[in-house]
Amino acid sequence: MGDFRMPSLGADMEHGKMVEWLIKPGDFVHRGDVVAVVDTDKTVMDVESFEEGVVAELLVDVGTTVPIGTPLARITQTPDDDAGHAGHQPPSQQAQVPPPVRHLAHQLGVDTSEIRGTGKHGAVTRADVERAAAARPGPAPPGATAPPGLGAEEAPPAGGRIRSSPRARRLADQLGIDIGTVPGTGPDGAVTEGDIQRAVRGRGTPVPAEEALPAGKALPAEEALPAEGAAPAEEAPPSEAQDRLSSLRRAVGSLMTRSKKTIPHYYLSTTLDLRAAIAWMLLANQQRPVASRLVPSALLLKATALAAREVPEVNGFFTDGVFRPSSSVHLGVAVALRHGGLVAPAIHDADTLAVDVLMQKLRDLVSRARAGRLQRSEMADPTITVTNLGDLGVEAVYGVIYPPQVAMVGLGKVMEQPWAHDGMLGVRAAVTATLSADHRVSDGLRGARFLARIDELLQKPEEL
Amino acid sequence: MNEQDARQAVHSAIGQVAPDVDLAALDENSRLRQDLELDSLDFLRLVETIDESTGVDIPERDYNTVTTVKGLIDYVASRG
Numbered sequence: 417m418g419d420f421r422m423p424s425l426g427a428d429m430e431h432g433k434m435v436e437w438l439i440k441p442g443d444f445v446h447r448g449d450v451v452a453v454v455d456t457d458k459t460v461m462d463v464e465s466f467e468e469g470v471v472a473e474l475l476v477d478v479g480t481t482v483p484i485g486t487p488l489a490r491i492t493q494t495p496d497d498d499a500g501h502a503g504h505q506p507p508s509q510q511a512q513v514p515p516p517v518r519h520l521a522h523q524l525g526v527d528t529s530e531i532r533g534t535g536k537h538g539a540v541t542r543a544d545v546e547r548a549a550a551a552r553p554g555p556a557p558p559g560a561t562a563p564p565g566l567g568a569e570e571a572p573p574a575g576g577r578i579r580s581s582p583r584a585r586r587l588a589d590q591l592g593i594d595i596g597t598v599p600g601t602g603p604d605g606a607v608t609e610g611d612i613q614r615a616v617r618g619r620g621t622p623v624p625a626e627e628a629l630p631a632g633k634a635l636p637a638e639e640a641l642p643a644e645g646a647a648p649a650e651e652a653p654p655s656e657a658q659d660r661l662s663s664l665r666r667a668v669g670s671l672m673t674r675s676k677k678t679i680p681h682y683y684l685s686t687t688l689d690l691r692a693a694i695a696w697m698l699l700a701n702q703q704r705p706v707a708s709r710l711v712p713s714a715l716l717l718k719a720t721a722l723a724a725r726e727v728p729e730v731n732g733f734f735t736d737g738v739f740r741p742s743s744s745v746h747l748g749v750a751v752a753l754r755h756g757g758l759v760a761p762a763i764h765d766a767d768t769l770a771v772d773v774l775m776q777k778l779r780d781l782v783s784r785a786r787a788g789r790l791q792r793s794e795m796a797d798p799t800i801t802v803t804n805l806g807d808l809g810v811e812a813v814y815g816v817i818y819p820p821q822v823a824m825v826g827l828g829k830v831m832e833q834p835w836a837h838d839g840m841l842g843v844r845a846a847v848t849a850t851l852s853a854d855h856r857v858s859d860g861l862r863g864a865r866f867l868a869r870i871d872e873l874l875q876k877p878e879e880l
Numbered sequence: 881m882n883e884q885d886a887r888q889a890v891h892s893a894i895g896q897v898a899p900d901v902d903l904a905a906l907d908e909n910s911r912l913r914q915d916l917e918l919d920s921l922d923f924l925r926l927v928e929t930i931d932e933s934t935g936v937d938i939p940e941r942d943y944n945t946v947t948t949v950k951g952l953i954d955y956v957a958s959r960g
Contacts (some may be wrong), residue, residue: 601895608899701940706928709940711920754900754917782921807919 418467419487420451422476425463425795428671428818429456433481434488435585438518443471445491452488457660457667459759460585460788461795467491517542585788606787664757672816679734679817680855686867688716688874690830690845696877712830713804714775716847716870718880720825721745721766721774723869724800729858730823730851730866731800739822739857748798748818749778751785752808760818761790762798771880802827812848822854823866881934881960886953889960893929894949897922908950916949926952934960 422432436453445451450462472490476482517540531548533540585595600607675681693715701709724731728741747766751759763769763777784790800821805813806828815824828848835844849870853863873880881889891903894916901916912918918926923943930952931937936959938946946952 606899610899698940706924706931706937709924711924713920752919754898779921779924783925804919808917809914 418469418491420465420467420489420491422454422482422484422486422488423463423792423796424484425454425456425461425792426458428458428667429484431481431483432456434476434478435460436478437474439471439489441471441473445469445471457663458757459753459785459790459795461790461792463792465491469493517545661756668758671818675816675819679819679822681817681852682855682860682863683814683850683852684860684863684867685812685848685850686871687833688847688849688871689835690847690874693874693877694830694845708772710771710775712847713807713827714771714778715874715877715880716827717747717749717763717766717778717802718769718771718774719870719873720802721747722873722880723866725767726869727862727866729862730853732822733799733820734822734854734857735820742799744799746797746799748801748821749781750801750803750805751782753786759785759790759795760798760801761785761794800825806830806847812850814850815852817852817854822857824852826850826852881957883953883957886934886957886960889930889934889956890949890953892933893926896929897926906949908948908953910949911947912949912952913947930956936960
């Protein structure tokens with residue numbers, strides 16, 4: 417028997433809030449099954465079980481914030497370990513609805529007890545749930561409010577999960593709306609804040625126009641969206657969105673303070689010649705449909721990962737006074753969230769991935785980071801991080817190292833620059849790459865070697 | 881494609897890629913990168929979404945002619 421505990425989802429995480437349980441007592445979970453959704457100060461993440469067995473008891477309620485390491489659920493190896501529990505002979509109905517399917521049913525607002533399962537031994541399948549959801553008279557068919565080009569048939573995402581932003585989920589939660597019943601108009605049918613607000617309007621609650629909010633500013637949820645029977649103003653806590661932004665800032669602030677206090681940073685900068693890389697990419701992209709086109713970031717990330725493998729002093733963790741280089745390169749990619757904030761999840765084994773694969777992983781990672789759907793391992797284990805702020809306009813960015821990592825690479829804006837070569841002046845695509853590295857582990861000479869390797873690798877883009 | 885259809889396709893695509901952008905108040909002179917803060921991956925998704933909904937494939941060499949919302953609408957209208 418073992419406890420499933422609140423995991424650490426990054427060096428800066430001290431506590432997490434249980435957002436959703438995807439299991440219940442009596443369920444059998446395998447190691448690696450996603451069993452809960454946890455909100456850190458930074459993002460909402462799926463969390464998988466490290467234990468295998470039958471769920472005996474959930475120890476933490478949804479909405480509770482607990483420190484990392486707190487037991488969240490008791491998992492018994494066999495049902496007999498805990499004979500008093502439903503796990504021993506789970507009611508057949510429950511046993512026949514696997515957790516992912518029940519989760520889907522919950523999100524679609526379908527009661528699984530009313531479904532006749534068509535799966536093995538009468539188990540309820542995803543298709544059963546989707547059929548039941550389609551048959552049910554909903555508030556509006558998903559396609560009804562969807563923009564053109566997002567037909568009703570596309571609305572339920574392929575994976576079966578209702579996509580939604582963390583803000584939308586929080587808003588729905590605050591307003592007591594079942595997000596599964598709200599037609600999504602966002603990407604791939606994702607439920608957006610606007611959809612939740614429309615759903616609230618539909619049910620007769622006054623909602624001030626969202627136009628009043630300046631773009632990019634945090635939504636003062638309590639002010640803008642009084643829930644039905646809202647508490648008197650003097651009892652209203654500071655808005656959750658503001659709370660969240662300030663707790664995000666606190667989390668970033670405390671980690672960066674620790675970084676600057678404990679890591680003796682040194683900084684290097686060099687200009688990478690991208691003429692060959694961009695020319696190669698443009699040629700490759702000409703033959704490709706939009707969906708598989710590359711962006712310069714993919715080439716830059718691949719070159720960075722390869723260089724990190726060759727210069728181990730920038731790739732690994734410094735803990736308890738000792739540097740442990742990593743044999744794998746898990747490349748953290750800093751992703752700016754559209755409503756403010758930053759996460760830096762990892763592309764695992766980035767040095768071994770073909771550029772095309774890395775590109776697809778990058779797109780997937782960024783879209784999931786923004787939708788608040790990252791996996792625990794992606795957040796917990798980058799061995800070196802790249803910040804790509806140049807994509808939004810600055811020429812150079814000097815990052816602060818994420819402890820316990822020992823290096824941060826900053827990529828500026830890719831732009832045409834005058835370039836002197838062999839006594840001639842020409843124009844080339846180029847980018848300023850910076851390295852912030854830990855002096856306890858490396859010196860400027862090794863750091864310089866690392867940046868120089870990135871440049872060399874980019875001169876043969878076809879070999880990346 | 882007429883301008884109205886192109887506008888609708890572009891607005892819809894922006895709404896999908898950047899759900900936080902207020903389409904009702906969208907200034908068509910907004911620059912995609914600087915004002916709407918679309919990064920290169922967002923822009924690629926925008927191009928992909930427009931391609932799916934209108935059949936207009938914007939090749940990379942034309943990216944610099946579609947840096948604003950208006951530029952994008954005009955491009956789609958003239959080729960759709």
